[in-house]
Amino acid sequence: MSALKEAAGELGRVPTAKEYDRIARERSLPKSNAVTSFFGSWRGALEAAGLVRSSACEVQEMVERVLSGGKRCVRASEIKGLPSSVKALIRSKVIVLKAKKETVTWLDRAAKAGFPEVPGCEKGREFAVRVASGETYREIGSSEGMSGERVRQIVHKYLRRVVHGTGNAGRMCRVRRELSGSGFPEVPGLEEARSLAERFVSGETYESIAESTGLPWWRVKHLIGKYAACVMEGRKPRGLWAGIDRDTAAGYVLKAVRDLGRVPTRREYDAYCRAAGGPPSHVLVRIFGSWRGVLGAAVFPRGDVLNVAAAEYEGAGVPEGTQV
Known part of the structure; x- marks a missing residue:
């Protein structure tokens, strides 16, 4: 630092690294790269020597001016x-x-x-x-x-x-609005969630319900959301489809084909189930192995329903979008 002050005194101003090196050669002072390696940067060396103001001080003053409002x-x-x-x-x-x-x-x-x-x-x-x-x-x-x-x-x-x-105010208001006009119908397997939903609609928060029930607030939120999804979208809880057999599953797919008038894509089938009720597509895929397997095993054997040429069926299922 004394070397920097000495160079600044000779120049009458803050030296650049190049100017300092010229003076350092004349007076056998440490070179600028040695100074920089010690202080981390040339600016840091000048700040340590007190030749320039700290960047932190400058920033703090700027911040204080803005925060004064x-x-x-x-x-x-x-x-x-x-x-x-x-x-x-x-x-x-x-x-x-x-x-x-x-x-x-x-x-x-x-x-x-x-x-x-x-x-x-x-x-x-x-x-x-x-x-x-x-x-x-x-x-x-x-x-x-x-x-x-x-x-x-x-x-x-x-x-x-x-x-x-809450973490999602818009959805929370929509859930309260939809449930308040639903009459809180019974949903098999979600009796506890129904009672929690009634308290939620009455004005209680997830946290207040959790304190009185001993459940964590995120579990209360999950149960209410699960019940609301069943009521608002007209579908059963996911766990209740675990025991569905192949024939029943095929009946839901066949009903969707008759109502839609065509073999649905997976997205179209899920949209239909949300409106009319039925197992979601992922449940059927778990049973039949794939969506094409669902169509092949559940739809094609009923040839009186679909006008599909036998050549189009090769054991993997009918092509999606085939007209009835």
Whole structure:
């Protein structure tokens, strides 16, 4: 550092590496590459010698000017005039979040609300407070024994629940609306899920239901979603198709062929089942081995139904899209 100050004193200004090397040759001082290797960069050497201001100080001043308007955090794009050498530093400063706009907005809204408690997101709240105070995801992760990416996921989950009240507000509102007008029909095998759905529609949250039942909140969410899917889409729970036999499965496929007027593709069959009821295609594929096997074993033997030439059937099934 004394060598850098000596060179700066002779020039009357901050020296470049080339200018420093010229003075170093005349006065037997360490070369610039030795100085750079010790401090990591020429800029770092100048900062250590006190000849230039630290990039961190410059960035902090820019951030403080932007935050003076009342915001708790900002994005990098909101700070004008940043030199390119500072971009990498910004990514490591959590108070200047280089992330999606909604993430920055959510953190700001959670800070203004005082970081409210969210059942099941205690760690997320703790991490969000630390993020808002200036810690990086990596620093939090190293102190907690987890990766920075995992910390980001936990914080994002907490912020999302603070802002929207759940992980998927739109679907949750749709589920409540559909179930409230369904009359809560009985679904075999989902009696417990039906009672949970009734409590959910009445205004309770996943967390409050979980606390009273002793189930984890994600299990409550899964059961309610499973019951809602059966009610809203008119299909049975997936597990109830496990014992279906080949003849019954073939009857569902034949019914779909008669109603549609043609041999359906797998996607068309699934759409038909969601509307009319019936085992989904993956259940049939598990029974017959493949979708062509389903068509071949369940549809083609009934030749009075399909007008298919015998030459088109080679044991693998009729071609998809064959007209009736």
